[in-house]
Amino acid sequence: xxxxxxxxxxxxxxxxxxxxxxxxxxxxxxxxxxxxxxxxxxxxxxxxxxxxxxxxxxxxxxxxxxxxxxxxxxxxxxxxxxxxxxxxxxxxxxxxxxxxxxxxxxxxxxxxxxxxxxxxxxxxxxxxxxx
Amino acid sequence: xxxxxxxxxxxxxxxxxxxxxxxxxxxxxxxxxxxxxxxxxxxxxxxxxxxxxxxxxxxxxxxxxxxxxxxxxxxxxxxxxxxxxxxxxxxxxxxxxxxxxxxxxxxxxxxxxxxxxxxxxxxxxxxxxxx
Numbered sequence: 001x002x003x004x005x006x007x008x009x010x011x012x013x014x015x016x017x018x019x020x021x022x023x024x025x026x027x028x029x030x031x032x033x034x035x036x037x038x039x040x041x042x043x044x045x046x047x048x049x050x051x052x053x054x055x056x057x058x059x060x061x062x063x064x065x066x067x068x069x070x071x072x073x074x075x076x077x078x079x080x081x082x083x084x085x086x087x088x089x090x091x092x093x094x095x096x097x098x099x100x101x102x103x104x105x106x107x108x109x110x111x112x113x114x115x116x117x118x119x120x121x122x123x124x125x126x127x128x129x130x131x
Numbered sequence: 132x133x134x135x136x137x138x139x140x141x142x143x144x145x146x147x148x149x150x151x152x153x154x155x156x157x158x159x160x161x162x163x164x165x166x167x168x169x170x171x172x173x174x175x176x177x178x179x180x181x182x183x184x185x186x187x188x189x190x191x192x193x194x195x196x197x198x199x200x201x202x203x204x205x206x207x208x209x210x211x212x213x214x215x216x217x218x219x220x221x222x223x224x225x226x227x228x229x230x231x232x233x234x235x236x237x238x239x240x241x242x243x244x245x246x247x248x249x250x251x252x253x254x255x256x257x258x259x260x261x262x
Contacts, residue, residue: 019229026232065236084238092234093247098150099230100251101157103223105196107215110252116224117248120231121241 001029005046013048017056022065025076026124036066036074064088132160136177144179148187153196156207157255167197167205195219 001024005016024030036042039057043050057074060066066074103113132155136147155161167173170188174181188205191197197205234244 019232022229022236023232026235063233063237065233084243088237089239089243089247092230092237092239092244093250095230095233096227096247097251097254098153099223099226100248101150101154101255102194102226104157104255105153106194106219106223108220108223112215112220113223114248116220116227117231117245119224120228123228124232124235 014052014055018059032076032078034076145183145186149190161207163207163209165207
């Protein structure tokens, strides 16, 4: 998968790496069992510090999306290993809230936000049910 | 409005202040024309550094949500002054994407994500159209 860093962005670089990894996995570009590139090689590819990539991988591990093993590297967890807990559901809701609130405050209507949601589903190739 | 800081959170404190301000405005607890508390008094109330509150206010200004005037302080912009630009719409979509992708990767279904969206709309008292 292809990761593109925006060095001018307000989003920290490790967070950009994390998000793009997650989006790549969501789109099926990487699958459970696949190994992520080594921290060293990805850092070299992207032209960023190894510490940055390392921080991103540890964030992905904390989210339960990959497991890091000393010898085999960072492996994408299986869907079963990632059974969604009520706590994770609450976390997703908590993450959605500021985004929706910001859209509203900037003047977006519920309809516009739902339309954007549809576009996001389409981009991630998720069959939207009833949206 | 009431702002609660989670000092243990991974979310930077200035970002927590920004999000809760936006959510408060979205819920109508603060309205266009209202003045935010002074940086000094909010920092004292929350027990955080003035620099932190200042950073949050400047983020709100950069988003077009408030205007900061040397004498009168930070004032919430009118809805007209916040006409949603195509760029802002793209930004909202860009913010939605990692949240939805993470939910998907963790195993949430489109239905679960839509259900969470409904809960967020309900909490922000937005009439959801066709969700």
